[in-house]
Amino acid sequence: MKLSKTNYLVYRDCAHNAWVKVHKPEVYHAEPLSVFEQAIIEIGNDVDVRARELFPGGVLIRRGDAVGTAQLVDARTPILYQPVFETGRYTTACDILVWNDALAAYDLYEVKASTSGEGRSKAKDDLYAHDIAFQALVLRENGVPLGRLNLVRLDSSYVSDGTLDLDRLFTREDFTDRVAPLLDAVAVEMDAAHDLLQLPALPSAPCVCIYKGRSSQCTTFGYINPNVPAYGVHDLTRIGQSPKKLRALVDSGVLAIEDVPESAELTDNQRNQVNAAKRRRPFVEIAPLAAFLDDIRYPAAFLDYETYPCALPRFAGYGPFNHVPFQFSLHVVERPGGEAIHREFLFTETTCPDEPFVAALKASLPAEGSIVVWNKPFEKGINAKLAERLPAEESYLAGVNERVVDLMDVFTAQMVVHPAFRGKTSIKWVLPALVPSLSYKTLAIREGATASETWNAIVTGELELDEARAARDNLLAYxxxxxxxxxxxxxxxLGIAAAREYREAG
Ligand code: SF4
Structure with a gap:
């Protein structure tokens, strides 16, 4: 079996995981790709296709067509999209090859749907350098004369004027000098990866993620570690940042939350989580909870935004991956004990929603009182970006942001800890524990990524009229x-804060 570039990169991350991907695809893909993961793939494809316009007039190679590629390379075809190369052990497809007369060689362009600019991650650049090195070695073995090795990605500082200037949107970074020193080591690593992936049985080395928090573990963790419970010490809040503590628990055989001994060294938050799980009942810090709730002013406006992170800017004022705010839902409670009055906005035209969005906010939000959201950096960040694009609305949006209260703070600050939260603070975990009568389970759309993709399908005309109508209804419901x-x-x-049992306990 030939080693692909994708499997090599998975191997670099973890040999176990790469082996499971190749030999147990039913385990590796046991969880279907989330809408978010699918969207990442589609965004990558879109960016790839647009990047070809930087080098127009190329020949697009059919998937897997190494023979056709070889003929076109032999003929020195000036520009090739998705050329495929194989050796006895390896296979790879490049994004773009461009013949460079001056060097009498092909320049390679690897396209990534990520942004360049300040603050970019060194680890990501290292990953890209290995990605290009793999390709370079396979091309070299095929006898392809290679010139410069380049990375093409989106310029984070680009702001659209309403059109797409591809020369400014994309950056072309010469990675040749970064890749060259890696080539010998990558060749050795590729050999090792190829040989390991031929093994009929899973390598016996331990799965090192046994000492990492849940968010660092891959999807095959449960297969390799069947003795680790689905909810256990790996789910202790921020345990990934305290590897020594986690190691101490695991090495002493403690895997279930309920088994964590009193003597274990934990933070207050971790201890609260353990206590709630052991006692099988919520834990409440009544004084800070009461103070938090007292600070919410009437009319209390409960506000939620939906947005679409658009890799290729569609509207003036937008940069790569800026979020397009297309929908909000608002419930307003005017006075203590009052009903929640619902207002909503959903924009499904193909034009920019910014102005209608802010106009609808102004028409719907009360002029005073608290604005309650879940995870305030998100809504506040969207308002700040709207203010940049609509300077006339800057002071209004700044005023909105000043009134924002984050309901999630109750849970991140552990004023209330419920065993069913399992250490999470997402509304999707908190709601069923505190309000079991309400559920996302019956909805067609159950999370934000699906909402984003649904909106995009409507506005890009992917849906028939009746499908688009149903999609709108689903967005409104979600x-x-x-x-x-x-x-x-x-x-x-409010009920918990008023309950006698908690007041007395607090
Ligand atoms: S859980 Fe970690 S060590 Fe184990 S297979 Fe996955 S990535 Fe590798």
Whole structure:
């Protein structure tokens, strides 16, 4: 079996995982790709296709056509898209090859749907350098004369004027000098990866993620570690940042939350999580909870945004991956004990939603009182970006941001810890624990990434008229539940704060 570039990169991350990917695809792909993961793939394809326009007039190679590629390379075809190369052990497809007369060689362009610029991750650049090195070695073995090795990605500082200037949108970075020193080591690593992936049985080395928090583990962790419970010490809040503590627990055989001994060295938050799990009942810090709830001013407005992170900017003022705010749902409670009045906005025209979005906010949000959201950096960040694009609305949006209260703070600050939260603070975990009568399970759209993709399918005309109508209804139902869920969680918290058992305990 030939080693592909993708499998080599998975191997670099973890040999176990690469072996499972190749030999147990039913385990590796046991969880279907999430809508978010699918969207990343589609975005990558879109960016790839647009990047070809930087080098127009090329020949697009059919998937897997190494023979056709070889003929075109032999004929020195000036520009090739997706050329395929194989050796006895390896296979790879490049994004773009461009013949360079001056060097009498092909320049390689690897396209990534990520952004360049300040703050980019060194680890990512290292990954890209290895990615290009793999290709360079396979091309070299095929006798392809190679010139410069380049990375093409999106310029994070690019701001569209309403059109796409591809020369400014994409950066072309010469990675030749970064890749050259890696080639010998990558060749050795490729050999090792190839040989390991031929093994009929899983390598016996231990799975090192046994000492990492849940978010660092791959999807095959459960297969390799069947003795680790689905909810256990790996799910302790921020345990990934305390590897010594996790190692001490694992090495002493403690895997279930309920088995964590009193003597274990934990943070207060971790200890609260353990106690809630052991006692099988919530833990409440009544004084800070009461103070938090007292700070929410009437009319209390519960607000939720939906947005679409657009890799290739569609509207003036947008840069790569800027979020397009297309929908909000608002529930307003005017006075203590009052009903929640629902208002909503959903924009499905093909034009820029910014102005209608802010106009609808102005028409819907009360002029005073608290604006309650879940995870305030998100809504506040969207408002700040709107203010940049609509300077006339800057002071209004700044005023909105000043009134924002984050209901999630109750849970991140552990004013309430419920065993069913399992250490999570997402509304998708908090709602069923505190308000079991409300659920996302019956909805067609159950999370934000699906909402984003649904909106994109509507506005790009992928859906028939009746499908688009149903999709709109699904979006309204989903976003509506997000803001209603906050209302009901807030009411549940008011009930908890008033309950005698907690007041006495607190
Ligand atoms: S859980 Fe970690 S060590 Fe184990 S297979 Fe996955 S990536 Fe590798």
């Amino acid at each position: 976003c509506g539940l997000d803001s209603l869920a906050m209302v009901e969680i807030w009411r549940a918290l």
